[in-house]
Amino acid sequence: MARANLTPAVVTAAAAELADREGFEAITLSALARHFGVQTASLYSHVRDRSALLDRVHELALGELADRVGMAIGGRAQRDALTALADAHRDYARQCPGRWAALQRPAAASTVRSEAAGRLVALTLAMLRGYQLPEAELVHATRLLGATINGFLALEVNGSFGHREPSSDVSWQRALSALDTAFRSWPTEGNH
Amino acid sequence: MARANLTPAVVTAAAAELADREGFEAITLSALARHFGVQTASLYSHVRDRSALLDRVHELALGELADRVGMAIGGRAQRDALTALADAHRDYARQCPGRWAALQRPAAASTVRSEAAGRLVALTLAMLRGYQLPEAELVHATRLLGATINGFLALEVNGSFGHREPSSDVSWQRALSALDTAFRSWPTEGNH
DNA sequence: CCGAAAACCTAACAGTATTAGGTTTGGGTG
């Protein structure tokens, strides 16, 4: 049998595809080894352990998401930019559910310092700056934005909205409207 | 050795305490068996399998959360009620992180129909009705509320906010203000 | 061409869930 000639990047990519296909929990060294026609133990030449592999998938997903967000918000401002950023997240969660799930676990220290993380933060801040918030409030706005988007998508992905009417698309519009309003009329000091 | 005299409820309670102490992933039949001084296989007399056990913890947590929310929002309305409901969630997530984590996984069909779930939904709707939203919008408001609260707490619990300044308490206040504003000025038809 | 690094393997261990079937125990009934 020809050898697989694996690299950390190849293993990580396969893990991401496996996660999208069969769920994040399906990322297993055994399954990957089977996929490559290799012994499980051999993977340890390319990845420190399972946890490190999941961290790599996390960072991969972060980079892909940042790419999409960058494409989406270019040239837009305020609600248009907000919608573009949020929809980019939502499309990613739907098209790559396994990768997206990888983003829900705590980021490794190295991921926090990664280029991908910095890029996504920068894009988010760029979008928010269109709302002219006080500089000191940007961090709170970022947290609210992340909480709402991730919270909504988590509920949507795991089926908490049921398949009930009305469609969650309408709820999504309402959520974006609420965020847009919040950013346009952000409370200032004294106005708790 | 005297026998443990287990019941499904006792096993579930121990699983919940284990989760709060060592994390949701630490809920393992082996660990519970060790805790009770019993063979792992013996637990299958009381619980169908691990998945069913996690579902039971989920439902237990749902009931406890509904209790707290019920206590919290009594006699309050609008922002006071919103704050009480949200803080009840937040306190629960902090004091019972393992139980709270159990709520993040998809609810079993039986849990959806459970008394606890119905009670929490009813309390949430009661709070929202104080805002005089159109009846057809209650679903969307509920989804936004759940998304924001769960999303915020998920980010807070897994340390995504870092331990950076400013404290997430301020961000929490901002999020509640945003929700309060959203509910008070909910978009009506034509007002996208 | 050859030597070293990288890729891969075998072997082993530990922990986990799960099933099948047997044993003990305790409480209600004849």
Next chain:
DNA sequence: CACCCAAACCTAATACTGTTAGGTTTTCGG
């Protein structure tokens, strides 16, 4: 009170999983 049966518990086995240690093979650059 004896018995008996259902529930509680056990033993034994299987099948995964992750992980480490150390050996073999392939490949590629000098």
